[in-house]
Amino acid sequence: MKPVLSPLALALCAALSLSALPAVHAQTAPGSAGKQVITSAEQLPRRTVKLDKLPSYYLTAPKAEVLVLAANLEANAKADLDKFDIKDAATLRAYYSTLLSLAQFRGDWAALPPLVEKLRALQDKPGPRATTGVMAGILADRAAGNRDAAWVQAEVARRYGALNWQDVADSVRGFKGQLELLNPALVKGSFEQQVDVMARNMNLDVPEGVIGAIVGARLQEEQIVPIRAAVIAGLQSVIDRNTQVAAKLDLWTPRTFAIPANAKAKEVGVAIWDSGVDLSLFKTLPGRGVAFDEFSRPSKALLRPLGEAEPRWPQLKQLVKGSMDLRAALDTEDARKLKQTVAGLKAEQSKSFQEDMALVSLYTHGTHVAGIAVDGNPFARVFAASMLWSVKSEPLKPSEEQSRRTAQAYTDAVAAFKANGVRVVNMSWRYGASVYEGALAWHNIGKDAEERKQIARKLFAIERDALRAAIASAPDILFVAGSGNEDNSADFAEYIPAGFELPNLITVGAVDKAGEETSFSTFGKTVVVHANGFEVDSFLPGGDRVKFSGTSMASPQVANLAAKLIALKPELTVAQVKDAILKGAERRGKVNLVNPRRSAELVGIKL
Incomplete structure (x- = not known):
């Protein structure tokens, strides 16, 4: 059971990037002769993968070992798309997002443009449609030209800055906030303290989505972390340039x-x-x-x-407020405290910190709703x-x-x-x-x-x-x-x-x-x-x-x-x-x- 609110807890989940083949969901696509029509999430197949090692091993394993697992995931995703007429745009976005990540991981940059086009065509919300594939394109061009961090910062500023600010403002601010909370130690800790535990329970026969999580973590570590500061700076320059843009008309x-x-x-x-x-x-x-x-x-x-967390409520409350300020791209004391706290966490603190954030989210949710x-x-x-x-x-x-x-x-x-x-x-x-x-x-x-x-x-x-x-x-x-x-x-x-x-x-x-x-x-x-x-x-x-x-x-x-x-x-x-x-x-x-x-x-x- 989940409350439908996402303050700090979901911001952290996005920063951890532990999603694989995303959850199946959404709207319509044209029918295709000979394909099995899918109108419900339960109709899609579920698969497991037998691993040789614990999932955390693959975070630093030779790339060739992960590519073998990734190839199997890609084959299954393509087979599903060939077999099923999925009447749900979000489910299709999930599949194509997985294929996009897999192409990035193996460095097949030529495969990115058609996948990005498919993803954009499946989006009916202006912000996500406009921002889809922008960062992937920057990564592809950087790899092709061996570009430095200064080039990345300039391209982030140019490409995101060229988008309609009214459409993308929330997405840009949110992306910047996710990057500012990015701590590879938390990803490592999440695998060791949570994903590995599940894998042991299952005798290493894990849900297929774990492979997508491994690939996502590797992409984050290898392609995003080295240029994170440049991307954040580029996004900040876009935000700064648009501070004078008139706010949307308040119809509500x-x-x-x-x-x-x-x-x-x-x-x-x-x-x-x-x-x-x-x-x-x-x-x-x-x-x-x-x-x-x-x-x-x-x-x-x-x-x-709050139990044993009661004495820490003042600090936890500050983190909640900081997460909201960070989402709005506000440089406040609370936002700075949140970034400092997350940046200082070690792998072994990952599980306890995430559980603290889950506690705070549930502790605050009902009262906020009541108000x-x-x-x-x-x-x-x-x-x-x-x-x-x-x-x-x-x-x-x-x-x-x-x-x-x-x-x-x-x-x-x-x-x-x-x-x-x-x-x-x-x-x-x-x-x-x-x-x-x-x-x-x-x-x-x-x-x-x-x-x-x-x-x-x-x-x-x-x-x-x-x-x-x-x-x-x-x-x-x-x-x-x-x-x-x-x-x-x-x-x-x-x-x-x-x-x-x-x-x-x-x-x-x-x-x-x-x-x-x-x-x-x-x-x-x-x-x-x-x-x-x-x-x-x-x-x-x-x-x-x-x-x-x-x-x-x-x-x-x-x-x-x-x-x-x-x-x-x-x-x-x-x-x-x-x-x-x-x-x-x-x-x-x-x-x-x-x-x-x-x-x-x-x-x-x-x-």
């Missing part, structure tokens, strides 16, 4: 509204089904909330305990449904017993919402069956990858069906879900709850304040509206404020609107509220931008 804020404290309105219960909430910051329903531990057993902790959901609504009363997911890098051992406990927790949570008079529930989290495939592999359950896929589907179905039934059993409650941050299709991946189609559920994608779809926002037929999810200001536990981005931040914007409509007109039904939100939204291409003021007008509320 003028559409929102606040309810005056003296308005004729009634209290409305808003549940935050999340990783825990600091309820001391909010007005609450009398029942306050329910909680479940990492094993889905009842717990009393409505705000996740957005009740902003401008003095009549909102918060109810916490806290899922205290594990922060350990080792996944919990999947079992039918565990899945049935999770199913029961979903049922119990919704029963608590009904018993406490909750009218709106925000769910800024999502997951699919693939989470169990990874956990089963880690624990070496199942005879092969295909059997693990089947076991994962069975366990996932238990939880999926229980969650769907629980939501459907509460027709008088409106549930609002975040779509996800993987730029993929929620229905192709079969995420829950984002992939559900239910009369009392709305799934939300993220735009920035200008109403433009963010580069990360997951889409699909179930994603029916969009709201601001970029650099949204809200609370951390304790009361400090910070800006987070993600569909986790977009979903509570819609929950906020629903709660305001109900507070001002308590007689509204779920159907009427949902209809007002959908009809009040403005279609802008793929985006269906929520308009709170228009929705209020549609139900007769005068602002």
Whole structure:
């Protein structure tokens, strides 16, 4: 289970570059005669590779040994593309990105341009389309001409500077932030402390994606690290040159509204089904909330305990703030502290540091979401449904017993919402069956990858069906879900709850304040509206404020609107509220931008 927010934890994952053949997902491609049509992630094959040594060995092994593994991965990727008509653009991007990395690794620079063109054609978001392949082209030209760091810096500045700044600003800033957090020791540590452990558990018969992770780590070490400072300097010059460019027009804020404290309105219960909430910051329903531990057993902790990390919270909080500043390319004390901390980490500290960041992400997530959901609504009363997911890098051992406990927790949570008079529930989290495939592999359950896929589907179905039934059993409650941050299709991946189609559920994608779809926002037929999810200001536990981005931040914007409509007109039904939100939204291409003021007008509320 994962919250759909990505502050420091996902920034670090991007810097570590431990992705291989990326997760399968997204939109349509023309049909091809004779090919097997793929309309769901579960239809694609799963494979394992028998290694001779632990994965970490290949980080420094002779290149010839890794090329043998890479050739097999490439052959399988090409065979899949030849065999399958994959109806999903993000899945195709995953395949072609893998082929691009493999070509770079073996130095086949002539293969890059057609792969880049395919990747660009599969992108429908302006920023990612414009930046796709830019760095690969610089690396290719550098290798061909044996160029020095000064040339790299100048080319980065020239090529990224030639792009439309309004389209690529967020991508450029984000790329620079990832490079500034790049520490090869963390990559080495991640392999030794996490990937190697999985490989031992599996008797070295590892998921094929591990090969892609090895190739990605080698590319990073051999081609990016030597020129990192030059690339960062080039990107900074682009950012500096565009500091005077007018900010995008803010279409979002003028559409929102606040309810005056003296308005004729009634209290409305808003549940935050999340990783825990600091309820001391909010007005609450009398029942306050329910909680479940990492094993889905009842717990009393409505705000996740920090445990032994409690004394380090001030420092960890600074790192969270620094990650947001770094993402925005701001040179602040917090950003400098984050870079200094990451740069000083040793390989043996990798696992503990990443678990710290996972803890902080989950500790802050629910409170931040709650602040957005009740902003401008003095009549909102918060109810916490806290899922205290594990922060350990080792996944919990999947079992039918565990899945049935999770199913029961979903049922119990919704029963608590009904018993406490909750009218709106925000769910800024999502997951699919693939989470169990990874956990089963880690624990070496199942005879092969295909059997693990089947076991994962069975366990996932238990939880999926229980969650769907629980939501459907509460027709008088409106549930609002975040779509996800993987730029993929929620229905192709079969995420829950984002992939559900239910009369009392709305799934939300993220735009920035200008109403433009963010580069990360997951889409699909179930994603029916969009709201601001970029650099949204809200609370951390304790009361400090910070800006987070993600569909986790977009979903509570819609929950906020629903709660305001109900507070001002308590007689509204779920159907009427949902209809007002959908009809009040403005279609802008793929985006269906929520308009709170228009929705209020549609139900007769005068602002």
